[in-house]
Amino acid sequence: MSATTLALDGGIPVLGQPTAYPWPKLRPDWCEAVNQQLASGRLSIYDRSGVVAEFEDAWSEGHSLPYSLVTNSGTAALHSAFYGIGLGPGDEVLCPTYTFFATAASLFQLGALPVLVDCRPDGAFDTNHAAALVTERTKAIVVTHMWGLPCEMDDVVSFASRHGLDLIEDCSHAHGATYAGRRVGTFGAAGAWSLQTQKLIAAGEGGVLATDRRDVYDRAQLLGHFNKRAMKEMDPEGPLYPYAVTGHGLKYRAHPLGIAFALPQVAELTDWIDAKQRYARRLAELFHRIDGVTAVTLSRDGRVSAHYALLFEVDPKVLPGGRDWLVAACNAEGLEDMDVPKATSPLHTLHLFQAPTSPVTSYDRPCVRAAYPVAEHLAAHTFKISVPCAPRAFEDEDDRYVEAVGKVTDKIAGYLAERRAQQASARLAPVGRGVE
Ligand SMILES: Cc1ncc(COP(=O)(O)O)c(C=O)c1O
Missing domain, CATH: 3.90.1150.10 (Aspartate Aminotransferase, domain 1)
Incomplete structure (x- = not known):
């Protein structure tokens, strides 16, 4: 031998x-931040305060956006973003097939339908392919910066504006990535990031959404941040304010220990x-x-x-x-x-996307409407x-x-x-x- x-x-x-x-590394100062949070006794943060507010402020500043919302997963951040832009039954969303399924799966909860799009040879969203899939029902587009490499954002942004679509960026692989010097997550209606253990900013479990649109922020809060936070943050004169106490049905607050662990990472x-x-x-x-x-x-x-x-x-x-x-x-x-x-695995190979189902509607149209040779x-x-x-x-x-x-x-x-x-x-x- x-x-x-x-x-x-x-x-x-x-x-x-x-x-x-x-x-993630268990650096002593990150662990100490968790200990301090424990010692503070604040294991639930009901409003926008404490480490949650500190994290959101740091995130907003790092992305030059006015509003950030910490959630308990990246999936929740994406769901809140889709809800934030007002998607509902009958709406179609152009979505990459080459991504992790959580990019699109929460759309089913809203009764919206992801319509799958092929990628470019480097895994980025292919607007040429997407163009053939636009219908009168298409309301939005979601792109994923796969493995951290930004999509061609000039092209994506002009595609979205040409077709009058809201753009959501799934930045769960791409914390801190930039396109033409500008951080991803800042190009459309909202960016969403996972803060799950393996991610570059790691809270264990967690997520964050950022937006420059007040209406998106308010609706996103209503989905999963009811009562104290929504009551303090929302405009009391606004039409949605009466819902602030109950929210719209889910609870997406993050665990403060995870956010305490992640917060010192943001500065680096x-x-x-x-x-x-x-x-x-x-x-x-x-x-x-x-x-x-x-x-x-x-x-x-x-x-x-x-x-x-x-x-x-x-x-x-x-x-x-x-x-x-x-x-x-x-x-x-x-x-x-x-x-x-x-x-x-490309989403068109998964049962959920081959036989789409929703708790709020039934679908008579497919997610899979093309061949996807590049993703395959x-x-x-x-x-x-x-x-x-x-x-x-x-x-x-x-x-x-x-x-x-x-x-x-x-x-x-x-x-x-x-x-x-x-x-x-x-x-x-x-x-x-x-x-x-
Ligand atoms: C591209 C992408 N989007 C969304 C998610 C969902 O994030 P989470 O696991 O925090 O819900 C992940 C998680 O791995 C992901 O890789």
Whole structure:
């Protein structure tokens, strides 16, 4: 057995222990913020005060928007945004098929219908495809900045305004990402972010919505922030004020302990985005040593990715066995972080979107109205890997993670080169045969 015998073939894994990017970090000051919140005794915050108000103020300031609303999940933030723009039964919303299903799933609760749209080769929303799907019922468009790479927002904004549609941005992968120098989440009627554990700003569970529209903010509050908050925040002269005490049926308040943990992270977001650019380029260099592997979501052309993950495409014509072999080989070497994003199976392949159902209406029209070859190609040929952001005091740990990735990519590249050399000299079976 040579030093380059892959762990997949019975060799010794190059990483001594299974490695995945550790996130979120448990930095002492973030944990201390949680302790202080506990000590304050405020485990429910009924109105816009305390850490909830501090988080919302920081979020609004960071996005130059007047209104932010913290929720208990990204799904709740999206639901509140859709409710905020007034969607209801019969309305259609253009929605990417290449996204996590929560981007669209709450539309069913409103009786609105997501109409699925294909993506561009880098995963971004494809307005050319969307144009063919506009009907007289289309009221809005939601886009996701997949893996952190902003969509082409000039194009998306002009498409939305050409068709008179409200634009919602799902920024759950894209905290701090910018398009032409402007943060995502600020281009349309509202932005929504998940603050779930894996996300760049991590509360454990949580979400946040931001908007410059007072009407959207008020309606969003009515959905899940009844009584004290809505009564204090809403205009007493406004037509919706009589509903403030009860709201409109849900409770979406966030847990203050999660928000206390996330709040100190917000001030560091810009630094993290810078660090992520360096690490993403380094990870791309490492994987590009393997023929047939190409980074798909690197920042470019004024689109600065938040690199929630870096997506790579594997060409099976160059690397026999393709994506699945490469992921299995790297996993066997101990690189557990590298995986196939199964939760983001294109929405048109999921039952909910093939047979849409709603508690408030019935549908006689489908979500799936086209073919989605680009999303299917990405789903079949890509893998993702986490990109470090080097929070203060964790720079060494983050460097060690990238070193570990380098050990694995070196070994795989070395193995493939060895196989090619053997094949050339002894006319062995083609590279990769036997592992397909
Ligand atoms: C793109 C996208 N949108 C929405 C969500 C929903 O966020 P949450 O899990 O906080 O409800 C997620 C969560 O992973 C996501 O990745």
